[in-house]
Amino acid sequence: MHLNPAAGPILTSAEIRSIERQYLAAGVPLMERAGQAASEVALRILEGRSGCVLILAGPGNNGGDGFVVARLLREAGREVVVVCTVEAEQMPADARAARLAWQQAGGQVVPDFLGSNWALVVDAIFGIGLKRAPEGRYAEWIARLNQLNSPVLSLDLPSGLDADTGRAPGVAVRASHTVSFIAWKPGLLTHDGSELCGELMLNTLDLSVADSGAQVLTLASFAPRLKPRASNSHKGTFGQAGVIGGAVGMVGAALLSARSALLLGAGRVYVGLLDPLAPMLDIVQPELMLRPPGDLHLICSALAIGPGLGQSEAAVLQMKRALGFTGPLVLDADALNLIAASSNLQPRLTQRDAPSVLTPHPAEAARLLQCAPSEVQADRLAACRELSRRYRAHVVLKGAGSIVCLADGRLFINVTGNAGLATAGSGDVLTGIVLALLAQGWEAELALPCAVYLHGAAADALLEAGIGPIGMTAGELAPAARRLLNAWVSERSGGRG
Ligand SMILES: NC(=O)C1=CN([C@@H]2O[C@H](COP(=O)(O)OP(=O)(O)OC[C@H]3O[C@@H](n4cnc5c(N)ncnc54)[C@H](O)[C@@H]3O)[C@@H](O)[C@H]2O)[C@@H](O)CC1
Ligand SMILES: Nc1ncnc2c1ncn2[C@@H]1O[C@H](COP(=O)(O)OP(=O)(O)O)[C@@H](O)[C@H]1O
Ligand SMILES: [K+]
Incomplete structure (x- = not known):
């Protein structure tokens, strides 16, 4: 728009x-x-x-x-x-x-x-x-x-x-x-x-x-963080991002998130797949390190859980571990469904000291609020505000005109993005982008607005290039987002980005 x-x-x-x-x-x-x-x-x-x-x-x-x-x-x-x-x-x-x-x-x-x-x-x-x-x-x-x-x-x-x-x-x-x-x-x-x-x-x-309390989301909403990398830096400077998910039949979701985290600048990216027969290597992106999911909370500085996670016993076990993680945690997809279904997991989320980021689409939001998706859509701002309050989290309620509500109550509406994003896996990419920024030390209050804006802007750039809306794929979003983020940093630093 x-x-x-x-x-x-x-x-x-x-x-x-x-x-x-x-x-x-x-x-x-x-x-x-x-x-x-x-x-x-x-x-x-x-x-x-x-x-x-x-x-x-x-x-x-x-x-x-x-x-x-x-x-x-x-x-x-x-x-x-x-x-x-x-x-x-x-x-x-x-x-x-x-x-x-x-x-x-x-x-x-x-x-x-x-x-x-x-x-x-x-x-x-x-x-x-x-x-x-x-x-x-x-x-x-x-x-x-x-x-x-x-x-x-x-x-x-x-x-x-x-x-x-x-x-x-x-x-x-x-x-x-x-x-x-x-x-x-x-x-x-x-x-x-x-x-x-x-x-x-x-x-x-x-x-x-x-x-x-509410603003249109723009570049200015997170501009203070658009800084060039220091020359004297190393991979450890940009954090360890971990993605937990990828149960049988849904490995791709976790890989999409992890690849996006890598392309958006996380120093190292680990993937913990639940599928016992999952490959040991991502041959498209061999930079990713595939590890047992239960190890990730020990080695990462920021975690995302949910893409392709499923709702098995093994998934619940991973959720318990992840909710105890002391760094920033992104919860998406089945992680949100498990929270909605479990009165045991809910207090573990609300009692976290580190930032939690929730990325529900309207159906997931409805499960978290115990209401119908149509009720969420009837007042998206109120639903997002309530999710943020109830779960003490930074929340994006996805869909056309995504709503962001930060844990302090500040609200943003995002106007980037287009219907090309209505394709499987585009939400997994958003999760990977937020994760990348968190791993690089961005405060969640800036990481989430930036990721939401950037994700939509990447889709807009693809649209302008004739890629979509029909047939835009989730995998194309992260390279487009990478180009934009680098351009924004470079513009703001007089070409030193
Ligand atoms: N004097 C002012 O306060 C100003 C108002 N402005 C304009 O005025 C608008 C608001 O004016 P109003 O408060 O009069 O409201 P509207 O002009 O938006 O509509 C209200 C009227 O429509 C009727 N109505 C509402 N829903 C209906 C429906 N479904 N079927 C049939 N009738 C229906 C109401 O009974 C009422 O008569 C603003 O959106 C803006 O365009 C601007 O001129 C700026 C100054
Ligand atoms: N019509 C649309 N206009 C703008 N953004 C959209 C549209 N449809 C989907 N999106 C965006 O695409 C993403 C889809 O996420 P999600 O539904 O979780 O997909 P998946 O689970 O397949 O990854 C969200 O960021 C959402 O805001
Ligand atoms: K009108």
């Missing part, structure tokens, strides 16, 4: 409303500013496109924004049709005033639209005030506009999308562009939002917004 501007705080709709109240009380013309910002975007989209603009205005202030855009586009010489079915008296005061200004400028309001040949459709149906799935005429408008071939600019957020959770409870607008106001909302950046917003822009309306 491309964000413009890239960074900034993420606020809930309640936080946005409280800011709005404060500025409106001070007489700041927020709706006029929102309409102005949106009409500038609309005119950019309209460059080189002739024809009429269709504006669909809903019953609230989002509709009001639409009326301001209508007036400003008309002033700019565009032909505009506004569709609105509520009476002016039923609209909130600011929206009513915007509608009146439109009509005073000679604009018409019509009850429905026909035809399909619009230069641009402006979606001003619902913003942060959506209360339930759109129904009736609004659902019908949305379904019809999703069939059109015109560009669609959503104001504040695509109508039908929940601003706080990113869930679309029913039909929702699929925008080509979204211009959001004041601050990012979580729902723009995760879950269905990743699909519906198109090109996403933010206009702060010149308000200064205090940082909240």
Whole structure:
């Protein structure tokens, strides 16, 4: 997902409303500013496109924004049709005033639209005030506009999308562009939002917004750690990473993690495979050292357990050992399933002194929270926060718009990555990347955000190179991530990386 501007705080709709109240009380013309910002975007989209603009205005202030855009586009010489079915008296005061200004400028309001040949459709149906799935005429408008071939600019957020959770409870607008106001909302950046917003822009309306607990994940989130290697270093300087997993039929998962840890800079990488018939050597990556899984906690400075681990007695035994490890520990895949299933293992995790990193996808998160995956997806931020709190861990809840919640409660939403990552083993690679950074001494608070951002950025780089999304493979991610990490370090150190 491309964000413009890239960074900034993420606020809930309640936080946005409280800011709005404060500025409106001070007489700041927020709706006029929102309409102005949106009409500038609309005119950019309209460059080189002739024809009429269709504006669909809903019953609230989002509709009001639409009326301001209508007036400003008309002033700019565009032909505009506004569709609105509520009476002016039923609209909130600011929206009513915007509608009146439109009509005073000679604009018409019509009850429905026909035809399909619009230069641009402006979606001003619902913003942060959506209360339930759109129904009736609004659902019908949305379904019809999703069939059109015109560009669609959503104001504040695509109508039908929940601003706080990113869930679309029913039909929702699929925008080509979204211009959001004041601050990012979580729902723009995760879950269905990743699909519906198109090109996403933010206009702060010149308000200064205090940082909240949630941020868009960017390079700046972990930049202090992007330092070149000292010349006078040796393999021991970059740590001993260990991966435990690879039961019968799942050896590849552990190898993918281990290879990724090696390519992302761990000094030595050990693999403990549970499959008794597993090979003694990774012939593709002979640098990996294959050892009995029970030895790894004794020789490693950072451990990951879970990829292809299975849920056998032997796996439980390895889990008990790993949870007693005194260094940073990454738990993925079956390690998470075993934690979810065992009240015996849970306290061993929550009582750890060293950092624990959990990397669940929504189904694993649901098992850890004893709920259904749909409940996790219904509020991904809340689920991630609860996992972090309950298990005293740094957590990434994976999937489009991955959520990172650090053990101190700080939240990030990641916007790198693409559907090419929806392939077996890409999660194993993420585990290997986090492990590599931990082994090299990164604090978990920086290692996890960097790994999540880098993993997605690697997939984006592959996509740009024509590799994917169809057929992108997990094994291609680590070399792409290695190139990026080296480039970032080099850029930040004036080429000394
Ligand atoms: N005056 C302000 O506070 C500002 C508001 N702004 C805009 O106003 C929006 C928020 O305005 P509102 O709070 O009025 O909310 P919305 O305009 O997003 O929608 C609320 C209206 O839609 C109705 N509604 C909600 N869900 C529905 C459904 N499923 N089916 C049918 N009707 C439904 C509600 O009953 C209400 O009438 C923001 O997203 C932003 O676009 C901006 O103009 C900035 C300033
Ligand atoms: N559509 C998507 N858009 C962005 N990222 C995705 C998408 N699908 C999957 N991913 C990412 O790919 C990884 C998949 O991890 P996981 O489900 O554990 O896979 P596996 O178990 O096969 O390794 C996660 O990092 C997830 O965030
Ligand atoms: K909208």
